[in-house]
Amino acid sequence: MKNIIVVGNGMVGYKFCEKFVEKAESKDFKITVFGEEPRPAYDRVHLSEFFENQDAKALEMAPAEWYGENGIDLVTNERVADINRTAKTITTAKDREFSYDYLVLATGSSPFVPPIKGVEKEGVFVYRTIEDLEGMLAYAAKLRELKPNARGAVLGGGLLGLEAGKAVMDMGLEPHIVEFAPKLMPRQLDSRSSQVLKLKLESIGLNIHLSKATNQILGDKYIIGMEFGEDDMLDVDMLVISAGIRPRDELGRACGLEVGVRGGIVVDNTMKTSDENIYAIGEIALYNQMIYGLVAPGYDMAAVAVEQIIGHTDTVMPADIDMSTKLKLIGVDVASFGEPFMPAAKGHSIIFENKTQHLYKRINVSLDGKSLLGGILVGDAADYNMLHQVYLNGMAIPEDPSQLILPASEGGSSFGSVLDLPDDAQVCSCESVSKGDICCSITEGDCTTFGDVVTKTKATSGCGGCKPMVTDLVNETLKSLGKEVKEVVCEHFNFSRQELYDLIKINKVPNYQEALDLFGEGHGCETCKPLVASIFATITMETANRQPTIQDTNDRFLANIQRNGTYSVVPRVAGGEITPQQLIVIGEVAKKYDLYTKITGGQRIDLFGAQIHELPLIWKELIDAGFESGHAYGKSLRTVKSCVGSTWCRYGMHESVTFAIDIENRYRGLRSPHKLKGGVSGCIRECAEARGKDFGLIAVDGGWNLYVCGNGGATPKHAVLLAEQLDDETVVKYLDRFLMYYIRTAGPLVRTAPWLDKLEGGIDYLKQVVIEDSLGIAEELEQEMQGLVNRYECEWKEAIENPEMMKRFKHFVNSDDTDDNIEFVPMRGQKMPKQWV
Amino acid sequence: MQDILNQYVTVTEDAVKEWFRVGETTDFPENSGACIKYKSKQIAVYNFSRTGKWYATQNLCPHKMEMVLSLGMIGDKDDIPKVACPMHKKNFSLEDGRNLAGEDLKIATYPVKIEEGNVYIGF
Ligand SMILES: Cc1cc2nc3c(=O)[nH]c(=O)nc-3n(C[C@H](O)[C@H](O)[C@H](O)COP(=O)(O)OP(=O)(O)OC[C@H]3O[C@@H](n4cnc5c(N)ncnc54)[C@H](O)[C@@H]3O)c2cc1C
Ligand code: SF4
Ligand code: SF4
Ligand code: FES
Numbered sequence: 001m002k003n004i005i006v007v008g009n010g011m012v013g014y015k016f017c018e019k020f021v022e023k024a025e026s027k028d029f030k031i032t033v034f035g036e037e038p039r040p041a042y043d044r045v046h047l048s049e050f051f052e053n054q055d056a057k058a059l060e061m062a063p064a065e066w067y068g069e070n071g072i073d074l075v076t077n078e079r080v081a082d083i084n085r086t087a088k089t090i091t092t093a094k095d096r097e098f099s100y101d102y103l104v105l106a107t108g109s110s111p112f113v114p115p116i117k118g119v120e121k122e123g124v125f126v127y128r129t130i131e132d133l134e135g136m137l138a139y140a141a142k143l144r145e146l147k148p149n150a151r152g153a154v155l156g157g158g159l160l161g162l163e164a165g166k167a168v169m170d171m172g173l174e175p176h177i178v179e180f181a182p183k184l185m186p187r188q189l190d191s192r193s194s195q196v197l198k199l200k201l202e203s204i205g206l207n208i209h210l211s212k213a214t215n216q217i218l219g220d221k222y223i224i225g226m227e228f229g230e231d232d233m234l235d236v237d238m239l240v241i242s243a244g245i246r247p248r249d250e251l252g253r254a255c256g257l258e259v260g261v262r263g264g265i266v267v268d269n270t271m272k273t274s275d276e277n278i279y280a281i282g283e284i285a286l287y288n289q290m291i292y293g294l295v296a297p298g299y300d301m302a303a304v305a306v307e308q309i310i311g312h313t314d315t316v317m318p319a320d321i322d323m324s325t326k327l328k329l330i331g332v333d334v335a336s337f338g339e340p341f342m343p344a345a346k347g348h349s350i351i352f353e354n355k356t357q358h359l360y361k362r363i364n365v366s367l368d369g370k371s372l373l374g375g376i377l378v379g380d381a382a383d384y385n386m387l388h389q390v391y392l393n394g395m396a397i398p399e400d401p402s403q404l405i406l407p408a409s410e411g412g413s414s415f416g417s418v419l420d421l422p423d424d425a426q427v428c429s430c431e432s433v434s435k436g437d438i439c440c441s442i443t444e445g446d447c448t449t450f451g452d453v454v455t456k457t458k459a460t461s462g463c464g465g466c467k468p469m470v471t472d473l474v475n476e477t478l479k480s481l482g483k484e485v486k487e488v489v490c491e492h493f494n495f496s497r498q499e500l501y502d503l504i505k506i507n508k509v510p511n512y513q514e515a516l517d518l519f520g521e522g523h524g525c526e527t528c529k530p531l532v533a534s535i536f537a538t539i540t541m542e543t544a545n546r547q548p549t550i551q552d553t554n555d556r557f558l559a560n561i562q563r564n565g566t567y568s569v570v571p572r573v574a575g576g577e578i579t580p581q582q583l584i585v586i587g588e589v590a591k592k593y594d595l596y597t598k599i600t601g602g603q604r605i606d607l608f609g610a611q612i613h614e615l616p617l618i619w620k621e622l623i624d625a626g627f628e629s630g631h632a633y634g635k636s637l638r639t640v641k642s643c644v645g646s647t648w649c650r651y652g653m654h655e656s657v658t659f660a661i662d663i664e665n666r667y668r669g670l671r672s673p674h675k676l677k678g679g680v681s682g683c684i685r686e687c688a689e690a691r692g693k694d695f696g697l698i699a700v701d702g703g704w705n706l707y708v709c710g711n712g713g714a715t716p717k718h719a720v721l722l723a724e725q726l727d728d729e730t731v732v733k734y735l736d737r738f739l740m741y742y743i744r745t746a747g748p749l750v751r752t753a754p755w756l757d758k759l760e761g762g763i764d765y766l767k768q769v770v771i772e773d774s775l776g777i778a779e780e781l782e783q784e785m786q787g788l789v790n791r792y793e794c795e796w797k798e799a800i801e802n803p804e805m806m807k808r809f810k811h812f813v814n815s816d817d818t819d820d821n822i823e824f825v826p827m828r829g830q831k832m833p834k835q836w837v
Numbered sequence: 838m839q840d841i842l843n844q845y846v847t848v849t850e851d852a853v854k855e856w857f858r859v860g861e862t863t864d865f866p867e868n869s870g871a872c873i874k875y876k877s878k879q880i881a882v883y884n885f886s887r888t889g890k891w892y893a894t895q896n897l898c899p900h901k902m903e904m905v906l907s908l909g910m911i912g913d914k915d916d917i918p919k920v921a922c923p924m925h926k927k928n929f930s931l932e933d934g935r936n937l938a939g940e941d942l943k944i945a946t947y948p949v950k951i952e953e954g955n956v957y958i959g960f
Contacts, residue, residue: 565903
């Protein structure tokens with residue numbers, strides 16, 4: 001039995017253990033792992049997710065029991081303090097000694113903190129461990145309480161710095177990024193793309209300061225600002241330092257292992273250090289004079305060290321290491337791969353830039369125009385996985401390479417099928433899973449779903465960047481085998497939403513419980529209940545009052561549940577048109593019930609902070625004044641936004657407000673697979689942002705242009721043109737058909753844009769169905785819609801007039817007390833819920 | 838907030854010191870939860886009429902400390918009766934209160950007794 005000691009239980013140290021115990025030879029070895037952190041290894045790459053859920057368990061690479069079950073001794077919370085190479089022993093900070101045959105150093109790196117005066121002040125953080133994040137959260141919470149407009153800054157505008165910037169923003173602080181270089185992500189981006197990225201980040205609210213050298217951190221005990229030059233300062237209340245990493249090579253240095261000039265323990269391509277019994281892997285290892293600050297190379301190193309130790313000495317580290325990266329920021333696509341900057345002598349660059357849309361794409365191709373050498377994508381990195389594969393596998397590129405990056409509408413084409421990739425194309429680089437591995441697990445193995453493939457191959461379980469591609473591969477492979485890729489509702493209904501819709505409709509099923517008895521099994525869940533509720537609503541227009549217990553909480557109480565269990569109230573303001581008298585009523589109601597008021601993005605007014613028993617009282621007053629439910633709580637038509645149009649605007653071509661009101665009133669209360677929004681603009685200046693909606697109308701000479709399937713939100717998409725120069729009547733006819741067709745066929749919680757993406761034949765097919773009636777169902781769709789329109793009633797009015805329905809608006813069954821856990825604190829003359837965390 | 842959480846501790850049927858009446862069965866909507874008050878505690882009571890069983894748990898979701906579990910939809914997962922928190926859809930077993938995704942979150946459960954149309958919770 002030989003002893004292996006692993007120093008460091010981080011991502012790579014863990015991966016070493018995982019790969020080691022998979023080997024048959026592992027029975028001849030005993031592994032002991034020392035980790036300095038208080039918990040077992042966790043997924044640092046997804047550290048930022050901790051901000052969302054504070055769920056440390058969810059980040060674990062493996063539960064603590066895993067180590068014991070696999071014969072590994074895991075010692076957490078104990079730092080290795082010394083190595084004695086002659087005696088082949090280590091000593092821990094608790095002064096315990098252990099001997100080894102092989103020592104594996106996986107000590108990773110620590111954040112580099114530049115020697116700036118004042119960095120030790122309270123409120124200055126680094127971003128590496130769960131403890132760092134806990135500290136930041138606690139500090140930010142304190143700040144928010146003391147100061148409504150507190151600011152947080154990040155020192156460093158690299159990949160990690162930007163991720164930290166987003167975290168600062170999510171913590172409710174005004175975010176600032178301070179970068180020493182004249183551009184963002186200096187290691188991955190050229191100046192032009194970095195400029196585009198800056199505009200994009202500014203548009204989502206990050207403040208960017210470039211070319212700033214920080215001289216000093218200001219403040220007595222805690223940070224109050226940063227000083228750059230004499231009169232150049234930035235007031236900040238919190239700072240996250242993200243200025244690069246330094247390998248934790250102190251152990252290696254002390255025992256005389258060869259180290260690099262700028263740190264890191266030197267290894268050869270077998271991962272051996274200058275001592276043949278000591279290996280170094282991950283962010284501590286200096287390979288090819290480089291520290292690779294990414295997990296994928298670290299995992300490869302772990303695999304090499306495993307093979308070397310068990311005697312498979314011909315497995316070595318490749319000389320070239322792929323450093324392609326994609327930023328994991330929600331809402332901002334940035335990626336670079338291969339050689340992002342390229343001297344003109346080595347090849348040609350093709351650049352596509354559109355500053356107004358914050359779009360920049362650059363690809364570098366070889367001088368003979370035959371191969372892809374690298375590139376940069378900002379604003380739209382949807383093609384990253386495919387381009388990356390083309391680059392990695394040296395695949396042929398089109399004769400006109402610009403096709404690879406031009407938007408589809410300008411003649412560019414997306415790629416062929418994912419199945420065209422060579423079998424050895426590495427799809428998941430974190431876990432080294434090839435396209436062949438994925439496809440074979442289905443064609444030759446017994447995997448039949450995405451989940452099976454993940455369990456079998458581990459693909460997607462590292463950084464997760466390959467998920468879209470793996471999903472496509474799985475679906476395409478299943479399809480090629482003639483297997484249906486069926487999306488069933490949940491474990492209770494073995495049908496797709498559309499099938500269930502038809503079953504309920506044809507069999508005239510009266511309610512959920514019967515649907516479950518007839519077509520389902522078990523007792524239902526939070527997925528199928530609201531889904532079936534929505535199907536009932538679109539078949540019979542039944543309101544949420546009829547089967548309240550199968551509704552999502554929002555629909556059940558006809559209000560939006562907010563943090564701390566209060567609700568918000570939004571009356572319908574069709575087209576955004578409101579009279580002074582109505583404004584006064586809303587104001588008075590808000591004052592009477594002490595509600596926080598805010599104008600919404602859909603041109604109406606949201607009243608926050610109502611308790612459940614107040615809802616009917618509030619609605620009674622609103623309904624008496626002529627308001628009705630705005631359905632802001634439902635997966636249903638929200639608003640039809642309008643500009644003032646020809647009524648007031650000197651450019652207006654048609655009366656956009658009038659038409660918006662008509663349309664909103666036509667489709668009000670309409671329940672659908674997801675929320676629906678509309679917009680009407682009076683001319684092509686598009687002040688109502690109609691193309692950012694599920695359906696949008698823009699006035700042109702001779703009528704309206706009708707656009708469909710756009711949305712804002714996390715993945716914004718412009719609506720596409722369905723038909724031009726329509727009169728009012730035709731618009732309504734087409735809208736009836738379009739909406740009803742979407743409602744019938746879309747999957748649960750699929751908005752119109754992704755629905756269109758998946759619709760075979762795309763917009764052309766949709767045009768045939770809606771305009772040319774290629775399916776022969778146009779009349780049926782129109783009649784169904786008219787039926788729903790005729791049956792509309794305001795569900796709030798229904799609820800407050802029916803004592804039986806009113807019963808549910810009460811917090812306790814056995815008491816008239818109200819929920820005493822709800823607490824508010826003042827904010828800018830109004831109130832907000834008190835934060836618990 | 839931790840104090841509020843700490844007052845909820847699972848009570849098993851044989852450890853009940855007091856059976857507290859919380860209303861009639863008809864006060865509780867079918868196949869759904871509802872909230873009752875006992876001293877300073879808020880308890881979610883579930884009338885699982887599809888199986889004819891009753892369950893009770895703390896109303897406080899341990900995930901983000903929201904008093905909302907009684908508003909969650911109930912149902913089953915792999916045949917275990919459960920409630921899904923309406924906030925972020927964490928699933929808890931109604932039988933023993935554990936999180937069904939294996940996360941380190943747990944809710945306290947309480948026994949329920951039905952006698953002559955009255956509902957009692959054991960504390
Ligand atoms: C916020 C964030 C986002 C990131 N995003 C990405 C990304 O998108 N893609 C990507 O590829 N990479 C990303 N990275 C980098 C990635 O996390 C690292 O490359 C990876 O964690 C390196 O693994 P490691 O095991 O070498 O080091 P670590 O994970 O740092 O593990 C080293 C461990 O050793 C312990 N240790 C050190 N010295 C001792 C000692 N003497 N005794 C005992 N224990 C010791 C440390 O406490 C630590 O737990 C990100 C990093 C961060 C912080
Ligand atoms: S879209 Fe045209 S009509 Fe409407 S407000 Fe703007 S400029 Fe005026
Ligand atoms: S309102 Fe919308 S964008 Fe704003 S925090 Fe909530 S979900 Fe996010
Ligand atoms: S508060 Fe219950 S799941 Fe988040």
